[in-house]
Amino acid sequence: MxxxxxxxxxxxxxxxxxxxxxxxxxxxxxxQLKFPPGPKPWPIIGNLNLIGSLPHQSLYKLSQRYGPLxxxxxxxxxxxxxxxAEMAKEFLKTHDQIFATRPQHAAGKYxxxxxxxxxxxxxxxxxxxxxxxxxxxxxxx
Numbered sequence: 001m002x003x004x005x006x007x008x009x010x011x012x013x014x015x016x017x018x019x020x021x022x023x024x025x026x027x028x029x030x031x032q033l034k035f036p037p038g039p040k041p042w043p044i045i046g047n048l049n050l051i052g053s054l055p056h057q058s059l060y061k062l063s064q065r066y067g068p069l070x071x072x073x074x075x076x077x078x079x080x081x082x083x084x085a086e087m088a089k090e091f092l093k094t095h096d097q098i099f100a101t102r103p104q105h106a107a108g109k110y111x112x113x114x115x116x117x118x119x120x121x122x123x124x125x126x127x128x129x130x131x132x133x134x135x136x137x138x139x140x141x
Contacts (some may be wrong), residue, residue: 036080038062038071046073059083097123 039062041047050072052058062070064081070081082088091099100123102108108120115121118130 035071035078036069037066039066041073044075046075046077072099100127 002101039050040048042049042057050058050062059081062072063081068082068084068087070083072079072081082091083090102120104115104120104122108115108117110122111117116126116128118134121130
């Protein structure tokens with residue numbers, strides 16, 4: 001019977017210790033984040049299996065179970081669902097600065113002249129001024 005080389009044992013011990021340390025730090029980081037209640041997601045699809053052919057009814061049933069503010073995962077993207085008027089007002093009025101920033105994609109850069117449109121603009125004075133103009137002039141028919 002041959003004995004495994006010492007470098008093989010050393011590399012296996014190193015991999016095992018790295019795997020252990022990564023799980024410890026990932027658990028510690030996830031415990032610090034406080035999300036609203038929601039169903040437990042599946043590994044790859046998240047909570048997409050809970051959304052049926054009528055999404056508004058599926059979200060209503062979930063809100064009856066988990067409350068007016070839910071945390072869902074659509075694939076790997078976290079989604080926060082507000083299903084009452086009070087929660088929607090809280091998001092749209094009180095915490096507007098947190099949720100108004102949009103991801104910067106190449107489409108916004110090249111189509112709207114370096115994010116200068118209201119749709120793609122990052123939160124700031126330009127977006128606030130654009131929304132004021134749109135609300136005063138754009139909705140008048």
